[in-house]
Amino acid sequence: MLEVKGLCKYFGGIRAVDDCTFTAEEGQITALIGPNGAGKTTAFNCVSRTMMPTRGEVWLDGRRIDRLRPHKITGMGLSRTFQISRNLADMTVLENVIAQAQVRGWRDLFRPAMSAAEIDKAMGILDFLGITRIAHEDGSNLSYGQKKLMDLAALLMSDPKIILLDEPAGGVNLSLLEEIIGHIRKLNEAGLTVLIVEHNMDLIMRLSHKVVVMAQGAIIAEGTPEEVRADPAVLDAYLGSTLDEEEAA
Numbered sequence: 001m002l003e004v005k006g007l008c009k010y011f012g013g014i015r016a017v018d019d020c021t022f023t024a025e026e027g028q029i030t031a032l033i034g035p036n037g038a039g040k041t042t043a044f045n046c047v048s049r050t051m052m053p054t055r056g057e058v059w060l061d062g063r064r065i066d067r068l069r070p071h072k073i074t075g076m077g078l079s080r081t082f083q084i085s086r087n088l089a090d091m092t093v094l095e096n097v098i099a100q101a102q103v104r105g106w107r108d109l110f111r112p113a114m115s116a117a118e119i120d121k122a123m124g125i126l127d128f129l130g131i132t133r134i135a136h137e138d139g140s141n142l143s144y145g146q147k148k149l150m151d152l153a154a155l156l157m158s159d160p161k162i163i164l165l166d167e168p169a170g171g172v173n174l175s176l177l178e179e180i181i182g183h184i185r186k187l188n189e190a191g192l193t194v195l196i197v198e199h200n201m202d203l204i205m206r207l208s209h210k211v212v213v214m215a216q217g218a219i220i221a222e223g224t225p226e227e228v229r230a231d232p233a234v235l236d237a238y239l240g241s242t243l244d245e246e247e248a249a
């Protein structure tokens, strides 16, 4: 189980994440939602330790992880994707999937290129995601959606117990959206705990066991998708942000 306690991240005077406490229960899909600028990605960055929190604690299966290095956290079973694909230039999809998963510390820079076991494992994951046909395509020739699937494949190489998905449906077309929803559901049914940041409400409502809602750095609601949908504070936060944007336009 992932526990976030009193998490804060300040950028100068901006309180991007301000005293957030929530959990992602083992075996469940938890969604972190909220209007633009609510602090979701910053919270994600602090949980995966791509960013150092200003204050607060993050616990994974009873072990405190907020002061560990990111590759140690990956080694404990927590892996994440990024909003923007981290596709490496001049490499095939297969090479990308293996390389992104390989480099965890400087010693890995001196490892042999790709072992037969890594190739087998990566091909198995590409098969699971239905993208073996693009295994030998240059990573930079992929569509936006294919890059999302490649990133998901790279994430699975580390045998995670919990995956953090940053906008897995961002910018994808409707048919790929269905595919991505199917993959997330299958991974969760296979035992993976999932924490998602996402704007696509259809995906959130269909997949999540629990939804945590952030606005202006704080958590304003938490519950089942049905509960948060009916919560006036959530409607206010989304409506308020829409009005702010309209006023600014």
Ligand SMILES: Nc1ncnc2c1ncn2[C@@H]1O[C@H](COP(=O)(O)OP(=O)(O)OP(=O)(O)O)[C@@H](O)[C@H]1O
Pocket: 011, 014, 015, 016, 034, 035, 036, 037, 038, 039, 040, 041, 042, 043
């Ligand atoms: N590196 C940074 N330096 C300064 N301010 C930042 C930085 N990163 C984020 N912020 C600010 O922190 C706040 C929260 O941003 P964040 O990206 O976490 O929100 P979000 O909920 O993920 O938004 P979106 O849904 O638009 O991606 C915003 O006001 C943002 O401008």
